[in-house]
Amino acid sequence: MNAIKKYLGIVWVILGPLVIYYLIATAQSEIAKKPVIDTKIQWSVFIVVFYPIVIGFILFGLYALEGNYDHIPASSEELDDYEAKPL
């Protein structure tokens, strides 16, 4: 299972930039089709909101690749250890 978690991490890391590319390409083509303020705001909001989320998704993939999800905390003691290790 841990191997699957790691391999899937590669998928998430690749998927992130693809989503951003799709988002920006669609935004450009839709704004070009209908260059009114509503369309511009709409697509700007999509990009501003989803960009950091996609960064988080890539980070999730990297963590998976590094094996950080091989073990998920399952006890109170482990949860209390969160403060111990800064990024």
Added chain:
Amino acid sequence: MNNTETKGIWKVIGASSLGTLIEWYDFYIFGSLATVIASQFFPKTDPTAALLSTLATFAAGFIVRPFGALVFGRLGDLIGRKYTFLLTLVLMGGSTFFIGCIPSYEKIGFLAPILVLVLRLIQGLALGGEYGGAATYVAEHSPITRRGYFTSWIQTTATLGLFISLGVILVTRHALDPDPAKSIAKFMDWGWRIPFLLSAVLVIVSVYIRLKMKESPIFTKLKSEGKTSINPLKESFAHKANLKMVLLALFGATMGQGVVWYTGQFYAQSFIENVCKVDFDQSRTILIWAILFGTPFFVVFGAWSDKIGRKWIMIIGMLLAVVSYKYLFSELLNTVDVKNKVEVLEKKEVKTTLTAVAGSTDSIRKVITKSFYADGLKVTEAKTDTLYAAQGKKTLKPEVKLSKTMGDGDYWRMVFLVWIMIVYVTMVYGPIAAFLVELFPTKIRYTSMSLPYHIGNGVFGGLTPFIATLFTTIYTNDKTVGLTYPIVVAAVCMVIGAVYIQNRVDPEVNL
């Protein structure tokens, strides 16, 4: 709290649920009355007002909610759950009440849309802070083996808030005058303010009840031991061990839960009204019935998750949504497709009216055609165009409005189809509060669980109706193409949840 102690738990659930229910009610009436609000405060003739309208729609629901989660989550972990979610309730109720008091754009001009935007932003912030507090508060009062069951009552509030907001709007729309047409006209003029003003009464009652409640016992214990967090934001998001769980909660649970929730409860209604062309009242009462019959399942799945774990109930809910959405929405379309029906031709009515255009020899032609079908379906088509008196000037493409009123059989069939989607919602949403609570330690729980919840629901979920509608304008051949967004998001989330999340019920977690 030990394994079996439930003394006072219903008071806790009642006080928390009532407040959360009111917050959802407040949040939804703005959305449900968006068209009326736009006509009162955001006239299309003023481009800046129209711009503010777009911002009010987008910003509050999608950008501000996660910020509210951070601001109030931090407060909740620093000063306590009780006073934080009391504050969010007052902010939400106050801003809703004041939206109902703002004079229209015609009376105070540009100040009106600005005030609405500011109050809507406060609503979004407050909502971002409320849920995490209520869920945490109830979970921390619950017996450790029944967290899923007790927190599921909080989970019903979002759906019931929508139910009540739809109900209040429908009742107000029809109660202002014995003549239905006059009643609707009065509602559009001033009656729309009633649901907003009503919020003040509900909030006063709820604040009174909540003031009498005590702080969460687990948080009180932590505080008395001096173990509360000094910097919840840093501990939640700058420590890898916790950040990885925040990311897992978002991408393995709340992201999929959010799209399933918004597809079942919002996109379905919008699809029935705008794509199936079912009339205003029926498209809303269908959802009301489906919610009424579906809501008990929040508690069923919440309680079941205490026995078998949270994970697989949520994952199966997402799986069912992924594999059946296309079919369910196609069936909604088929239900009112006149190709499948027998028309009663002798009942057909066609009425044409010509209205002269003032100061011109042209006239407006309106043709209303009413078609009746054997199973009780009535289709009203209103075609409006201009007849030009001048020779050679061509009549433009007429504006066509279609409205369908279904007979009993089709109506209840649609209720059943939407009910299935609501049951999916209960599967993914019923256990999620307990799941999130158990994922994070007490001292940073409010902050850590609020952010993934509100990104999942506010951003991924809240954008579902917009993105789905957008897909239908880009890819115009398929009426169900909008479902691609929730299906893809739910499918990715389902895979992540199935592979990475543990299906454990740890009775000792965080105690």
